[in-house]
Amino acid sequence: MIELRDVHKAFGSKQVLRGVDLFVPKGESMVVIGGSGTGKSVLIKCILGLVQPDRGTILVDGQYVTQADRDAFLARFGMLFQGAALFDSLTVWQNVAFRLLRGSLKRPKPEAREVAIEKLRRVGLTPEVADLYPAELSGGMQKRVGLARAIAAEPEIIFFDEPTTGLDPIMSGVINDLIREIVTEMGATAITITHDMSSVRAIADDVAMLHGGKVRWAGPVGQMDESGDPYLDQFVHGRADGPIEAVR
């Protein structure tokens, strides 16, 4: 369970989060939507401690994130970054098994490689990919490797930051299906950041819309189309006219 209470964050004079309240129950897949620059990525970076909120509290399973043992806390998370964020100097399998090759989860190298290859297979990549470098892969393959890395240590909580950005519709569909399957079979709690509505419908149990630095609307994905909220309605239907200014 993840809970955010009145979270504020500003960068210089730019106030990005102005009091975000969000509740994600254990095992649920929450999708956070919102326009570009509304602070969606900042939100998950605050939960992970990559960005320190100026005000407010964040709890994971009732524990304040600031008080948790950092290594043990991060070991519970997996994250797929927008650009996959694979390490250029390491091969694909070393990227996937990164956490299994060092630190508290360290395993013997052959075992770590085996796990990496199994995770690559899980995201639809063949073992031949394992010894390639990230620069040798297409964008879609890099996203899949990033996904394999995110799930390699069987995390309880997984974050997906814009998982389909830059991919063609077919590859987007593949990634969306993979995320849904993996989250369901692992029983993980997931937060996905996106403005791709097909991703929302494929991945979400619940949806929260971020606008003006706050959660404008939150509820089950099934109620999204009948929310009656003009902001959400404009966003869902991608209309230029409405309360959200097109030029921001």
Place this chain on the structure above:
Amino acid sequence: MTFLAALGRALLTLLSQIGRATIFAFETLSHMVRPPFYVKEFGHAVLTIGYFSLPVVGLTAVFTGGALALQIYSGGARFSAEAVVPQIVAIGMVRELGPVLVGLMIAARVTSSIAAEIATMKVTEQIDALVTLSTHPAKYLTVPRVLAALIVVPALVGIGDIIGILGGFVVGTEQLGFNPGTYLKNTADFLEAADIWSSLAKGAVFGFLAALMGCYFGMNSGRGAQGVGRATKSSVEAAAVLILAANFLLTALFFSA
């Protein structure tokens, strides 16, 4: 008034930058003595900073040693002191030119490469990815590079000193008519252990500064290609200036009577 305000802003920016870099240096030193240690990354850094810098260090030293021999010979001829070429080449290379030139070559080759690599990692969220994978970026990226430079650059300076003296020897014996045996004897007789230790100590300090600046500016890079470019340029500028300033201070410390 506008000029004074701009000057004040620039001064404050410089002071805050110095403060942040100093804190970064102390943090790096503190991480150096606390586990975990990434041995493989350290080995890779030793190879990149040390072994792959050998050609540029060797070429710089050999040409500098040769040019120094020619300069001293022609300059010394003005007051009939041509015979001191071996001694002055040796002392000039070991005390001053060897460490400074190697330091500047490392700043050009290694500092820029470290800053560009780490800045690109930051821009592409690879640094954030490291954190989410329970790996401290300072321990994984900064410590191996800085420690490797601290150890390897003195060795490069030693090699540069030898090659520089050899450059002077070749020019001295082939072009200026010195007897090879006498040249080598004069070189060996004139050099003292303190000259060599000071050279290696300078190398360690310059290596530390060069790698530290690369890591510092890389870690604090701005966004996009422009951010990476600015971080790279600033790291080389800072490393070069710090190396020359440190050279003055160390020379004053080691050799002022």
